[in-house]
Amino acid sequence: ALTIGIVGLPNVGKSTLFNALTKNTVLAANYPFATIEPNIGVVELPDERLTRLAEIFGSAKILPATVSFVDIAGIVKGASEGEGLGNQFLANIREADAIAQVVRGFSDSDVVHVDGKVDPASDMETINTELILADLQTLEKAVPRLEKEVRGKKADPAVLAAAVEAQSILNAGTTLSQAGFDVAPIKELGLLTAKPQLFVFNVDEAVLSDEVKKAELAALVAPAKAVFLDAQVESELIDLDQDEALELLQSLGQEESGLDQLARIGFDTLGLQTYLTAGPKESRAWTIRKGWTAPQAAGVIHTDFERGFIKAEVVSFADLDQYGSMAEAKAAGRVRIEGKDYVMADGDVVEFRFNV
Ligand code: GDP
Numbered sequence: 001a002l003t004i005g006i007v008g009l010p011n012v013g014k015s016t017l018f019n020a021l022t023k024n025t026v027l028a029a030n031y032p033f034a035t036i037e038p039n040i041g042v043v044e045l046p047d048e049r050l051t052r053l054a055e056i057f058g059s060a061k062i063l064p065a066t067v068s069f070v071d072i073a074g075i076v077k078g079a080s081e082g083e084g085l086g087n088q089f090l091a092n093i094r095e096a097d098a099i100a101q102v103v104r105g106f107s108d109s110d111v112v113h114v115d116g117k118v119d120p121a122s123d124m125e126t127i128n129t130e131l132i133l134a135d136l137q138t139l140e141k142a143v144p145r146l147e148k149e150v151r152g153k154k155a156d157p158a159v160l161a162a163a164v165e166a167q168s169i170l171n172a173g174t175t176l177s178q179a180g181f182d183v184a185p186i187k188e189l190g191l192l193t194a195k196p197q198l199f200v201f202n203v204d205e206a207v208l209s210d211e212v213k214k215a216e217l218a219a220l221v222a223p224a225k226a227v228f229l230d231a232q233v234e235s236e237l238i239d240l241d242q243d244e245a246l247e248l249l250q251s252l253g254q255e256e257s258g259l260d261q262l263a264r265i266g267f268d269t270l271g272l273q274t275y276l277t278a279g280p281k282e283s284r285a286w287t288i289r290k291g292w293t294a295p296q297a298a299g300v301i302h303t304d305f306e307r308g309f310i311k312a313e314v315v316s317f318a319d320l321d322q323y324g325s326m327a328e329a330k331a332a333g334r335v336r337i338e339g340k341d342y343v344m345a346d347g348d349v350v351e352f353r354f355n356v
Contacts, residue, residue, distance in 0.1 A: 003068040004266045005096030012104035013202040013231035018071045020234040039071045046260045053283035063284040067263045098196045105203035131192045139167045162186045198269045200227045209253035225265045229258025275348045294342040298352045308355035312338045317347040
């Protein structure tokens with residue numbers, strides 16, 4: 001499964017957030033694939049459509065998609081030079097598919113800030129600088145090697161050109177994801193700043209409903225997405241029952257918990273989407289990459305489904321919701337038969353036909 005690495009300077013609230021995430025972790029009984037390791041939190045992707053599907057189909061159970069987070073401790077200034085847990089940190093981040101950067105926005109004078117003041121822009125710069133320096137080190141070794149290989153006709157000149165371009169972007173102090181750089185030709189270098197990023201601002205309660213302040217912070221990271229939460233509130237929410245949690249959220253002017261927002265935006269940042277299946281046994285969301293075709297999507301349920309794919313019976317959730325049953329949606333001509341070239345849309349409710 002794809003994972004999101006949680007990074008951030010010391011004392012920004014990473015552990016507080018991660019503890020809440022792991023307490024919110026899915027039951028291994030429902031998700032046998034989710035081997036739970038201490039530094040991995042697997043949370044459900046909230047999806048109200050499943051509740052409605054379960055109602056329509058009389059499903060015994062609901063299985064949402066999941067999002068996996070890895071706690072990556074140890075970034076400090078100098079990490080790219082192996083300071084602190086530097087090397088281990090970089091290795092862990094290399095394995096993650098996206099990066100969630102936790103940024104301190106809360107102003108508690110009892111909690112020491114590593115740089116002496118609460119300054120989100122400067123904190124993000126510290127982290128990005130370490131990631132940029134690490135990538136520059138990688139490229140410093142890779143470019144001469146590629147030059148040699150190109151001379152010996154063992155490497156594509158386009159690969160070398162991409163590496164050199166990446167170097168100049170990074171030398172200008174910009175991350176590759178900020179620059180919208182197409183990393184495909186040099187994917188095997190595993191450059192850290194090419195990974196999609198999202199930002200988690202850990203703020204005081206009052207900021208949660210302060211749209212002006214939030215817009216200001218979001219602008220610092222755009223076009224990357226920002227999540228606003230109070231890690232301490234999240235750790236309280238996790239111990240409340242549903243009604244109490246709703247009440248606390250409402251009192252803070254929130255419709256959704258920070259953890260739910262983080263799951264939703266994290267999933268999107270990973271380039272993932274879901275399609276839905278429903279029946280008396282279960283209503284379920286399946287995870288695919290954006291742009292996948294019907295046979296690829298079927299393969300997520302079972303590899304045989306991809307190999308033996310014949311066709312897919314597809315209805316959009318919106319139509320099914322409106323008509324209230326498969327039979328009614330069919331009668332209204334809203335159920336389509338799609339072939340092997342069909343590109344899945346978010347919210348498709350699907351039944352696959354296949355040979356085994
Ligand atoms: P980490 O070093 O990034 O993992 O940070 P921790 O999660 O250990 O948090 C450092 C300190 O800040 C702890 O004493 C937390 O209780 C406190 N803390 C974390 N989140 C918040 C927050 O949202 N508001 C306040 N006031 N304190 C927080």
